[in-house]
Amino acid sequence: MPWRDWAPFTGSPYVDWWEETGYRSSLNRDAQKYNFARSGLTFGQRGTFADFLPLPVEGPELAGDPYSAGNRDAALDSALESIAAFIPSDVLNDVDGNRARADFVSQAVRDKLPKVEDPETVIVGIVDVGMPLGHRRLRAADGSTRILSAWQQMSTQPMEDLAFGEELYKGDIDAALAAASGGTLHGALDEDAFNRATRVVDMDNTFGEREAARRAAHGAHVLDLAAGYDTDDPEDAARADKIKVIAVNIPSIDIVGNAGELLDGFVLSAYERILAIADAIWEKSCPQTSGAYRTVINMSLGRQAGPKTGVDLIPAYLRQIKRRRGAQGEMLNFTMPAGNDNLTRCNAVLEPSAQTAQSLNWRILPQDGSPNYVEVWTAPPQGADTLLSNPNTVDVQLVPPSGDPSPTVERLEGAPPVPFNVKSALGNSAAVYREVLLVNKNGDNPAAPFAPVWLLRHVFAVAPTHRARNDLETAPAGLWQIRITNRTDQTLQCQCSIQTDQGLLPTSGESVRSFFDDPGYWLYDSYVGTGDLLETYAYPSAVRGQRLNQDLRPALGHAAPSPVKRHGTINSTAAHNAVARVAGYRASDGRPAFYSSAGKGRLPDARLPDDDSGTTVQIEPLMSDALAPTVSFPTEDSPMLPGILASGGADGSVAALRGTSFAAPQAARLIAERLVDGDRPDWSERKRLFEEAQKLEDGLVVSDEVIAARRDFLRRPPLTDTVEVIGGGRVPRQGARRIDRRGA
């Protein structure tokens, strides 16, 4: 079967792919109102805004420019409206005939909201999955909940005056607690009944939420780390009294999609709702005072592939909301995990020099029941005029394991200007999407001048290699190849990321992650023959007490380092400066957790040692500073056992979970506690965390990315060894003592 010629497409590549290939319908759930009915909201949002309209960017206003602040606000509002507009009518709650936006708080809802009369109260917003609402550590000393509201986006019982799902308020939660505890807030809790009553666990629906019914629940862990307190402890109780929670449980992967296709819409709605509810409570509780509660919001979720340049819907929204709030003199804080893909071989940087081509092997495994995606982002030196009249300057092709490669963009020539968005497909088994986007290169830095730049985005989509229904096309498993030809006269830098790929159902093995299979990337140490897993930096220390950057070290028998990198695996949703990007380290020896995203791996204008001989190599900086974590928190606290301890799915239980998902809420907790203490409320989350890291790193010069060897704080004196630090440094563990298994 031949590749189809390039042709324009509209909408998101992901949406187009789902619709074109029948993947969405192959899930066989369209008949179920519960599932994909609501998905329309994010199809609409991504399709009409984020992907193929130019994104709103920060920067000085330009006269007559479509990216002026007013136009950016209008564009963002338009996106929010589109979310409401795409809610299907059967799950929609009409408000006076209009579809409710997530930030709409009706009078009926305001009447139900609790009062929080202390204006110094800090709101911790948490966006997660599987957060149970009855844990004692989220309750006050009198047994009542400290959760002000909880939007259960996945609830099948939509309520009046809410865009979708169901929202519970403190009064509802307390009533449910009493009902499931024999009428008292202190009784033994029938969690099964309580979790079902509060829509956290849904056994009625085939694909209902089950996360909190499991021993270890992601949301339970995050919730405890961010805002859990033991109120039997007077000191904890006093602090807990000043920290209230607004929770949003977003739907599980089943609805959000294997690749998180629909994540952004749910998350954006969640942010909108948390802020709107907090403001409504303020208005109800402090009517005489203008202002807002100090707020920190953690979201331990994200997608792996994306622009990673600070240009996307979520960062645009966060920057905008911060700017609006900033005018009120109130600081908003956002935390997100740096990501866990450090050693998954899902990240590569191709850098074809002038007039050359470079290829990258992409291994897709058999028996894989979900699509695989790669995103390639590059900033060609030429501007839009060149790209649209002569697209041939950057040519990207996809080569199946057998058969012809996808067509070159030369085929587009002859009919300039070339459409912004074009695609070519190989039946229903593979497709290449090519988009041209105009963004502000300095979008993450409000102080920097507006710097419009044209980005090229390619999305490669490959069908599942296995499908239960044999009437749907599958793609061949094996070695696919991405080929990039640079016909410019400068070196081109291409950031390649494999998209998130998770099973739709808990513990499902239907989704198998693909990876970049480069012979020059070594998983295990063959240099000295130990066979150890090769982490980001050499371990034990190499010559001169330095930990060598493995990404810059060619494998034996190879002339150059592999294009497949450990560095640069930052969670795409967090890859911008509107949030603190929180990585994980091991408390036992201070080194980065092996899975934790470890930063850019490059400093501007740096010459770094490339081997033990002491020679250096000149390296170009990567596109975005936001590829580096901000700081790191401990996500491992045992030399032998994985993870850190915090609440399990059931109240009182403790589970060990690992991942940067559990670093970010520690950062949120720290920020909330500092705000309660009145400590520099004017600091941004990143500034605060840098300062905190500096306390531990003892004079470390703070920067977004530290890759040089640093003194090991655990081993002094004498200073016999060094330890690498990711981000601006390490921050000590946060939360109750029990999260540290050493009991320190």
Place this chain on the structure above:
Amino acid sequence: MAVIGGPTGGPTGGPTGGPTGGPTGGPTGGPTGGPTGGPTGGPTGYDTAQTAFGLGTARDAIVGYWPGNTEYSPSKPTNIDKLEYLSGQRRHEVLTQELLSAFHVTADQTAETASVFVAPLPTTLTDGATSQVTATEICKLIKPQDTHLENQMKWVRSYADLRADRLTEITEQSVRILPYFGTIGMLNTSRRRATWELLGLVQTVCIYLEMRLKHYTWTPRPIDFAPQVQPIIQTPDHSTYPSGHAAEAFAIAAVLEYFLADETQVQVTPGAALPMPLRMAHRIAVNRTVAGVHFPVDSAAGAMLGMAVGNAIISLGAGAALQKTAFDGNLQDGDGKDADFTQAWFAGNYAPVGGPTPAPLTLLAKLFDRANKEWT
């Protein structure tokens, strides 16, 4: 058993003992095998030809001429009520027979119901005499129709999502459940030996009763309805209804709660959390649905049966009133949906009806006496 019973009797009794192995493996393996394995395991075992040959050659060497005269007056157990001279397994068998003689299972094939009665016979019977025995129905079960089970399949599907999380419990509980109750109240074969034996006895009696009930109310398993169920353990050969695991677990829980709470009837209040042994029993029962071998309705029926049997054993051993339960496998909950078996459902639907107090069983009452002393 004697030779290997010492070190391994406890842990291996369950899986290898068949229907009675689980409850008896513990009591016999521990007390007889461990500390006394040498003296009792050897002389009474005669398990190997080598041992037998050695004992024979030793006799040849020392016995001398013996015409068959006697030298001892044999010692005898001093009281018919005392069973301590027997090994744990033998005690278990004696008590099982005594208890089963008081239970009767009947069935009405046309109505598709089956019932358990308690009708203890006098200890002393005369051949040919007619004995007047009052039978008391303690549990009545109505089997579910296939259409009802088809509706229940959605629960089997939903609970399947929890399989990976409960794998250890499910596989472990396929062969033994008693240790799970040992996490709630201190249970072992030294300090609580009588209690341990009693709870093992409860499980054994339950197994015999439930198997006959299952036979009378035979009902297909989830796997009989859809190939997608794919249970993670082999589906047993017997009826899905009522759940044996639920019956055994709830019967054990009822008796354990008798000792823990010092009350002859388990207190269950709608809206309040269940007593801890019942929460454990519920967990064990639901695990069978998670595994894919039971419907929630099976567990509901098993729970009602187990509570009735557990209460009856308390009645027969401690002189309390019988408590009758009943369950219709076709009942639906209030809003028309097929009921799931939740703790809240159990708390809201467990409403036993008090009955007469039967005459205690002699040997069982002794065991209760000993067990009671272990909790004072």
